[in-house]
Amino acid sequence: MPSVAPHLPWDELIEPGRVHGSLYTDPDIYAAELERIWYRTWVFVGHVSEVPEPNDYVLKSIGPQPVIMSRDRQGEIHLLLNRCTHRANLVCDAPKGNSSAFRCPYHGWTFSNTGKLLGYPFNSGYDGTALKAELGLGRVPRVAQYQGFVFGSFAEEGPTLEEHLGAATDAFDRLVRLSPTGEVELTAGWLQHKCKANWKMLLENETDGYHPQFVHSSIFSVASSGIGDLYGDKSTAVCRDLGNGHTENDLRPEFRRMDQPLGWFGTKPEKVPDYVAQLEAKLGAETAREVLVDGSPHVMVFPNLFIAEIQLFVIQPTAVDETVQHVTAVQYKGAPDMNRRMLQQTIGSVGPAGFLLADDSEMYERNQRGVQARSPEWLTIRRGMHREREDADGFTVGDATDEVPQRAIWKHYRSLMGGAA
Amino acid sequence: MARGGRSGVGELSSEFASVHVSIDLEGNGPRLRVEDLRTGQVGFLDPLELETLAWLPEGALHRFLDPSLHRWRAES
Ligand code: FES
Ligand SMILES: [Fe+2]
Secondary structure, three states, rough: OOOOOOOOHHHEEEEEEEEEHHHHHHHHHHHHHHHHHOOOOOEEEEEHHHOOOOOOOEEEOOOOOOEEEEEEOOOEEEEEEEOOOOOOOOOOOOOOEEEOOOEEEOOOOOEEEEOOOEEOOOHHHHOOOOOHHHHOEEEOOEEEEOOOOEEEOOOOOOOOOOHHHHHHHHHHHHHOOOOOOOEEEEOOEEEEEEEOOOOOHHHHHHHHOOOHHHHHHEEEHHOOOOHHHHHOOOOOEEEEEEEEEEEEEEEEHHHHHHHOOOOOOOOOHHHHHHHHHHHHHOOOHHHHHHHHHHHOOEEOOOOOOEOOOOOOEEEEEEEEEEEEEEEEOOEEEOOOHHHHHHHHHHHHOOOOOOHHHHHHHHHHHHHHHHOOOOOEEEOOOOOOOOHOEEEOOOOOOOOOOOOOOHHHHHHHHHHHHHHOO | OOOOOOOOEEEEEOOEEEEEEEOOOOOOOOOOEEEEOOOOOOOOOOOOHHHHHOOOOOOOOHHHOOOOOOOOOOOO
16 A cells, blocks of 8 residues: 655644644645545444345445445455456446446456456456456455444554444444344435535534534524524533544433433424334333433544434545535334434435535535635634543543534544654 | 335346346246346246255356356457
8 A cells, every 4th residue: 555644744733722724725634644544544334234135235435445345145244445456447336236246347357245356258368367366356454343333444453443432332332222123224325415625624513512503503493493502601511532533522411401301302202102112112111211311422433423313424535625425314223203203304404405414514615715714824722621621431521612522633633643642 | 126025027137237037938837038138148047947046055156257158258
């Protein structure tokens, strides 16, 4: 793998309370990020429920890298690079399908869905068949799962997935705990939103508790939602540094104060009686109530998976100033009444006529244009520095609108890029 | 196409191939008729051959997916 990472003065570009604007605009920095972050750490790719049957496959990505996620007949999941080993055509083009083998459309080479080269037309053109053993599809060297979420790492060695996720494993555990079967399914399909902004504008915004009252005031008022108040100055909610660049807006203190099952989802148990009954049968009435009061996590898993209560956002950088966001509704396996509502809410907030993502995207693109200005050179991320504190588990937390998450992201970023940890 | 269920003979397509399958009754017994819709090439499979397919181990057909084996065989 080429190592293009230039030796940039990371410690001079990233300070505890401010970051340099060139981090969002410099193509050399973007190239270095691909090598040191996207092609090295664990990156979320897809979910096992997207390839439920043997020989199912879906097209995925790791940053700009095109990836095929396939399930072989034994049930094992593979992450293959979607590049023909002959002259680099895309081997697969359909977003999903079922096939035990793939055939490149350019010159007809065939590959098994585990990546093995099966053959090529008119083989006398090659001296012997030694080629076959050498020219299997490229693969993502390490593949691992947590609660059915499939991650890939281009590094042959390094921290395990669970080491990388660290405290963020709790977000996945909390997410699947809300499902009456203990499993989620990503079967609602993916919307893709392209925006002209650097990927870190999105990463930093996902757990920014300072902007919702401004950027999202229209959806909060249209939906008569109380969510806006959770991100106010009086809120008891906290933002948290979970370590390894993972960050959280923890709204549970507010939800517990209100003590309304499903209040986090803006509904009541009577509206989804089957779901509530299933969850009570599984967890017992008391635990089910607690789980339904606490709600679903709001956690940004570094670098690309945002668990946003009932939706998932996947961040895919495609250029220094271009990012694609892939969005889907969370679905609980075996809970059709709840799933219908989660899908409807997702369409309302991030669908083609949705309010939420459109508002955020407008901010991302304005940010990217604003950061081109020559002065000031820096972005300030000092909010709440004076009131940072440790919670009972030893994590750094701040008030709901503080910039603890942004500082946490940059601290981890700097250590990955080669600055001081 | 929605996931789930099973249907009778008809057309099956992926990004790699398009075939039409039907049950042919021209012979003394039924056969599955498979037509490659991209070329018009037709092949038949009798019940015993089909049963054998159902019992094939993983990847056994992959040998025949080598394009040089039949369809794009070199002249020499
Ligand atoms: S590029 Fe795939 S067969 Fe030639
Ligand atoms: Fe041509």
